[in-house]
Every structure is written in C-alpha cells, then in structure tokens.
Amino acid sequence: MQRAAERRARGSGGKAAWKLHIIRQLRHRDRAQHGAFQELIQSYNKLLEKSVILKDLTEKIQTEPVMSPRSRPPARVPPDAPLLAGSEAPPTLQEQISAFRDYNGELAVQACELKKGVQERDEELQKQKSSISFLSTLVDDHQRQCECLENEMVRLVCSNDDLKEDYDQLLTRRRLLDRQLHDAAEKQRELLESLTKKKAMEAEQQNNFNERRKEEIWRRVVKKALHKSVSAEADLRHQRCLDLRDSTSLVLSRSHEKEKTCPRKPRSQSMISLGPSKLMGALRSWFDFGKRPDDCSPDDDWCRPSSVCVICCLPRRALYSKEVHDSEIHAVKFSPNSKMVATGGADRVVKIWDVVGGQLQCQQVLHGCNGGITSIEFDSSGAQVLAASFDGSAHLWKLDSKSSDTLTGHMGKVTAARFKMSPYRAVTSSMDRTIKEWDLHKAACIRSIVVPSYCSDVVCSDSYMISGHHDKKIRFWDSRSRVLIREVTLEEKVTSLFMEPEQRQLLSCSRDDVLRLIDLRMGSVLLTFRADGFKCGCDWNKAILSPDATYSMSGSSDGTIFIWNTQTGLLERSLSGEHRAAVNAVAWSVSGEYVVSVDRGRKAVLWCEY
Incomplete structure (x- = not known):
C-alpha cells in the first residue's frame, strides 16, 4: 500500500x-x-x-x-x-x-x-x-x-562591486591630486627660496648702506670730538646737534625720541677717556637705524626701553642672595627700565621685585596660575607681564590696573610666552605641538601653527617666528602664511632660544651642553660655546645674550654661571659660590648693570660689577 x-x-x-x-x-x-x-x-x-x-x-x-490417586x-x-x-x-x-x-x-x-x-x-x-x-x-x-x-x-x-568601482575612481583622483599638490609644494618651496634669497640680498645691501652711512657719521663726530674734551652729557648734546645737521629728518626724530625716553646719567670723565670701544658703543646707541621700522605709525604704540646700554659690565660680586619662592624657580626677567625683576616657579605665583640699593624688595605678587610658571616676559612699556604655565594656558597681568587675562586653548603645558613688537600681540608655544598667536585685546587666538615635535621655546618678530624643539631642530616660520622657511638641526634637543634686539643673531641652548650663536640672515651657526664643568641642568634651562650682544650667559647644573665672549667664543668668566643647586635661568638688565640668576633651591642672586 x-x-x-x-x-x-x-x-x-x-x-x-x-x-x-x-x-x-x-x-x-x-x-x-x-x-x-x-x-x-x-x-x-x-x-x-x-x-x-x-x-x-x-x-x-x-x-x-474424579479418580483416586492410584487409579488416576x-x-x-x-x-x-x-x-x-x-x-x-x-x-x-x-x-x-x-x-x-x-x-x-x-x-x-x-x-x-x-x-x-x-x-x-x-x-x-x-x-x-x-x-x-x-x-x-x-x-x-x-x-x-x-x-x-x-x-x-x-x-x-x-x-x-559598485563601491569598489567608486573607490578605484576616488583613489585615482586622489593620486592625481597628490601629484598636483606635490608639484604645487615644490613650486611654493622654490618661490620661497628665491624670495628668501632676494630678501637676504636686499637686506645685505641695506645693511651695507646703513653701515657706510653710520661710519661716515661716526667719522665726522669722532673727528670733531677729538679736538676737545667735554663731559659725556655735553658731548651727547653736541652729537645730537651734529645729527641735526648731517642726518636726515628720520634720524632727527629718532634722536629726539631717545632724548625723551632715555635720559643719561652725567659722568665726570670725558668721552675721550672712555676709549675707542666705549666711544663707538655710545655712538652706536644714538645712531642705530634698525631700532624702529620706518613705516611704524603712532597708533601702533611701540615703546622702547628707557635705559640704553652703552656697554655691558661683567658681573663679579653678589650683592643680594635670598630664597624668594616656596619652591624651585624656573624663570626670571628684567623690566625694560631695569628697575623691576619678575620671578616665577613651581609655587604658581609671579613676584615683582624692585631693585633698590643693590637689593630686591618685593613689590607685588601675581596670582591666578594653576600650574608652575615656565617663562616670564615684560612688554616694551613694562606695564604688562606675560607668563606661561604648566596648566595649559598663558596669563597676562596689567601692573597699573592690577587686572589679568587668561589665554586658554593649548592642550598641553605652555613652555614659552612672548610679546611681539606690538604690545597687543603675543605668541605661545606648547608641548601639544602647536604655536599660537594671540590678540591680547580680545584674549583670543588668531593664528595657530602645528609643529612636528614638542616645542620647548619660541622667539618672534613681526614677520617670522623661531621655535626650538625636542627633535633637535630649530624651525623658522612665516608669521602670516604659517609656512616653514628654514630648519637648523642640532645635536640634542633645544632647551631655550634668545634673540638679540637687533634681530640679527640667535642664541640657542641644548642638552648636549653647548650654546650656539646663529646668524639669522644666513641661517648658519657662527660660534659654539663650551666650557669644562658646564652642564645643562634641565629641559628648560635658559641662556641669554647681554643687551649689547657682547656676551652670552647660562647657568650650570652645579650652580656655576658661565659667561662667554661672543666675538672670540672664549670663556670670559664663571661665577660660583652662591648657588647650591642647578641654575635654571638668568636675566641681564637692559642697562647692562645687573644680572639676576635663579635656581632650583628657591634662591635668587643679584650680581653686579662693583
């Protein structure tokens, strides 16, 4: 079935x-x-x-x-x-x-x-x-x-299958755009090189013209000054009169500006007794054409230091030595008039000191930082103080009004904060691999540059910025286009940068215990400064140039301060005996009279020649 x-x-x-x-x-x-x-x-x-x-x-x-059993x-x-x-x-x-x-x-x-x-x-x-x-x-x-x-x-x-076809088309287009971008970058680099060379040639020609003009004016002044002996004040007045007759109206205006802002102390000795080098230094301080651009307007509020350094004196003796903070000190800076000193460190405060009678007297304590202070900067008028902090921000104080602003935007520790030529612009560098430019009126970032490595220090002018990095390189950046102009490679990571006021030379300090003097026009190393016993004590060790760029100075890990001659590259002097800990930073007054050094042992020392 x-x-x-x-x-x-x-x-x-x-x-x-x-x-x-x-x-x-x-x-x-x-x-x-x-x-x-x-x-x-x-x-x-x-x-x-x-x-x-x-x-x-x-x-x-x-x-x-039924039967019986027998019959059954x-x-x-x-x-x-x-x-x-x-x-x-x-x-x-x-x-x-x-x-x-x-x-x-x-x-x-x-x-x-x-x-x-x-x-x-x-x-x-x-x-x-x-x-x-x-x-x-x-x-x-x-x-x-x-x-x-x-x-x-x-x-x-x-x-x-459809997506793969689209991806192949996009990949082909991307490669084409990469080639175009590479070609454009090559053209831009060639244009920048040609423009840099052209600017260098023009700058060299202008410098030669200015040098010849200065030499001619100096020759006239010296020729007339050698016929008579007068006091320094009278000679300077006579020099201004000669400047009125021999120089242009621009030089005349600059001379009057310096006369108002830079009063000189009269000396009893004659200008001739100063010697040829001191006489040339005095003349350079009065006939320096590179101090202020010709196209600067009064609205820019450019200010120059009120004290002019004729010649720097090498410090010999410690006038004042005292523990001035509750923790190690990282930064120190003189004001433009050489009458105030600012110090800051790991105790999160900035202290303002008056230099009175060879001593430091505390004038003001600035609060507001949530981290240690890494660098301090006065503006050109001395009325504002800018400090970088480990809390990822920079802090701006106005000393006259006692107000403050905070510049926030970095994601890492801020290692340096600098004023630009205008007191309303500032530049900061950070360990988050960025450099930022700030408008201090608005306390807002107006420009940011991403850099390849941790930035340990930065210096700037109006046209370019220079940054030092942990990857052993010094990079030159165009301020407006944010384009890398030049690189200088060192042996070890950079700890600090210092640019002279003339903006012709740059001093760098690195962890290989060497200071290098770099020509900013050519981008080459002019001199290297070494010494037996000198050792860079930390990643933020600061080295500086004297106001007349005659000497370079830096502190060592054993508490000794080393001073080199920038003309010969030789060690001029070493100062020891006051510091018992590593010297983190030094500062030279604009007048060339005082030097202040700070160390990890919370001590600040005031040095002078006499």
Whole structure:
C-alpha cells in the first residue's frame, strides 16, 4: 500500500511532493521502531500461546471424573512447567494447575509491565512526533532564512562591486591630486627660496648702506670730538646737534625720541677717556637705524626701553642672595627700565621685585596660575607681564590696573610666552605641538601653527617666528602664511632660544651642553660655546645674550654661571659660590648693570660689577 501510495504521489507530480515526504518519514519510523518492539511482541505471542494451553487444560479437568490417586493416570506436564521441589514422583494434575495458575499470574504481571512499557513507548513516540514536527517547522524557517540571506548576499556583492568601482575612481583622483599638490609644494618651496634669497640680498645691501652711512657719521663726530674734551652729557648734546645737521629728518626724530625716553646719567670723565670701544658703543646707541621700522605709525604704540646700554659690565660680586619662592624657580626677567625683576616657579605665583640699593624688595605678587610658571616676559612699556604655565594656558597681568587675562586653548603645558613688537600681540608655544598667536585685546587666538615635535621655546618678530624643539631642530616660520622657511638641526634637543634686539643673531641652548650663536640672515651657526664643568641642568634651562650682544650667559647644573665672549667664543668668566643647586635661568638688565640668576633651591642672586 505504501509503494502504491508512493507511485500515486509520483504520478501526481510536484503538487503531491509533501505526501511522498510523509510516506518516507513513516517508513523510516517503522524501520526504526520495529526492532525496539520486536521482543515485546514475541513475549506477548508466547503469553497468548500459554494462555490457550492453560485454557484447554482447565476445560479437560472440569470434564474428567474424579479418580483416586492410584487409579488416576499420570498427567501430561508441559515441557516448560515447573516441577515441585523435593518430589521425585510426577506432579498431580491439581499441583500442575496450581503451578500453572502461579505461572499465569507471573505472566499477567509481566503483561502489565509490558503494557505499561508499551504506553511509555507510545508517549515517547508521541513526543518524538511532536519534536519531529517542531524541527520540521524550524528547518523550513531556516531554509527560508537561508534563501533571504542568499538574496541579501547577492545584493551586497553587487553593492560592493559598485563601491569598489567608486573607490578605484576616488583613489585615482586622489593620486592625481597628490601629484598636483606635490608639484604645487615644490613650486611654493622654490618661490620661497628665491624670495628668501632676494630678501637676504636686499637686506645685505641695506645693511651695507646703513653701515657706510653710520661710519661716515661716526667719522665726522669722532673727528670733531677729538679736538676737545667735554663731559659725556655735553658731548651727547653736541652729537645730537651734529645729527641735526648731517642726518636726515628720520634720524632727527629718532634722536629726539631717545632724548625723551632715555635720559643719561652725567659722568665726570670725558668721552675721550672712555676709549675707542666705549666711544663707538655710545655712538652706536644714538645712531642705530634698525631700532624702529620706518613705516611704524603712532597708533601702533611701540615703546622702547628707557635705559640704553652703552656697554655691558661683567658681573663679579653678589650683592643680594635670598630664597624668594616656596619652591624651585624656573624663570626670571628684567623690566625694560631695569628697575623691576619678575620671578616665577613651581609655587604658581609671579613676584615683582624692585631693585633698590643693590637689593630686591618685593613689590607685588601675581596670582591666578594653576600650574608652575615656565617663562616670564615684560612688554616694551613694562606695564604688562606675560607668563606661561604648566596648566595649559598663558596669563597676562596689567601692573597699573592690577587686572589679568587668561589665554586658554593649548592642550598641553605652555613652555614659552612672548610679546611681539606690538604690545597687543603675543605668541605661545606648547608641548601639544602647536604655536599660537594671540590678540591680547580680545584674549583670543588668531593664528595657530602645528609643529612636528614638542616645542620647548619660541622667539618672534613681526614677520617670522623661531621655535626650538625636542627633535633637535630649530624651525623658522612665516608669521602670516604659517609656512616653514628654514630648519637648523642640532645635536640634542633645544632647551631655550634668545634673540638679540637687533634681530640679527640667535642664541640657542641644548642638552648636549653647548650654546650656539646663529646668524639669522644666513641661517648658519657662527660660534659654539663650551666650557669644562658646564652642564645643562634641565629641559628648560635658559641662556641669554647681554643687551649689547657682547656676551652670552647660562647657568650650570652645579650652580656655576658661565659667561662667554661672543666675538672670540672664549670663556670670559664663571661665577660660583652662591648657588647650591642647578641654575635654571638668568636675566641681564637692559642697562647692562645687573644680572639676576635663579635656581632650583628657591634662591635668587643679584650680581653686579662693583
């Protein structure tokens, strides 16, 4: 019947495929369960046969007459009937009946147990049928999901092919744009090199012209000054008169400006007794054409120091030595009039000191920093103080109004903060690898340059900025275009930079215990300063030039201060005995009279010549 049903299902085609599938499952279940119930069926058949035999015997016993045991014929015992224990004679019929009844009871018990087992198997079979039905439904669901996933895979493959085509087109376009960008960068670099060379040539020509003009004016003044001996004040007045007759109106205006802002102390000795070098220094201080640009307007509020350094004196003796902070001191700076000194360090405050009678008297304490002070700078008028801090910002204080502003925007420690030529512009450098230019009126960043390495120090003019880095390089940046103009590579990472007021030379200090004097016009190293015992004590060790750029100075890790001659490159003097810890920074007054040094031991020392 099953085969006939299969044939009918096959004849009906695909519409009756499910019937064929059910028939196959039934046949498979019949084969799987036939063996499990085979033993039960055989036992049940044996039980039926024995029941029939027992029934026949019972009927015969009821029909036969009762006979005595002696006349009773021997009963037929089934071959598998149990024998009575301890009896050698064949059992009687009654005993056989009892034995068969007992055996029948046992068979009934076995039949009940087998029936119970059959019921359990039926229940298990029913559960298996339910499980098979559930699994069949689950298989159908999975098949449908597989079909959906296959369709989705086909769609994704097509989409990926389209995206790959778009990516290939974009990659080709990117390569083309990269080539164009590289060509443009090469052209820009060539233009910058040509422009730099042209500016260098023009600057060299202008410098030569200015030098010839200065020499001519000096020659006239010296020629007239050698015929008479007058006081320094009278000679300077006479020199201004000569300047009115011989120089242009621009030189005249500058001379009057210096006369108002730079009063000189009269000396009893004559100008001739100063000697040729001091006389030339005095003349240079009055006839310096590079101090202020010709195109500067009064609205720019440019201020020059009120004290002019005719000649710097080498410090010899310590006038004042005292612990002035609660922790190590990182920075020190003189004001433009040489009457005030600012110090700052790890105790998060900036202290303003008056230089009175060879001593430092605390005038003011500036608060507001949340981190240690790394550098301090006065503006050209001395009315504002700018400090860089480890709290990721720079702080600006106005000494006259006692107000303050905070320049925030850096993500790392601010290592240096400098005023530009205008007192309303400032530049900061940070360990977050950025250099930022600030508008101090708005306390806002107006320009930012991303640099390749940690920036340890920065100096600037109106047209360019110079930064020192931990990757052993000094980089020159154009202030407006933010383009890298030049690089100078040193032996170790740079700790500080110092640019002379003339903006012709740059002094760098690095961790290889060497100071280098760099020509800013040519970008080459002019001199290197070394000394036995000199060792750069930290990553922010400051080195400076004297106001007349005649000497360079830096502190060492053993507390000694070293001074070199910038003309010969030789060590002029070393100052020791006052500091017991590493000297972090030094400052030279604009008048050339005083030097202040600070160290890690919280001490500040005031030095002078006499």
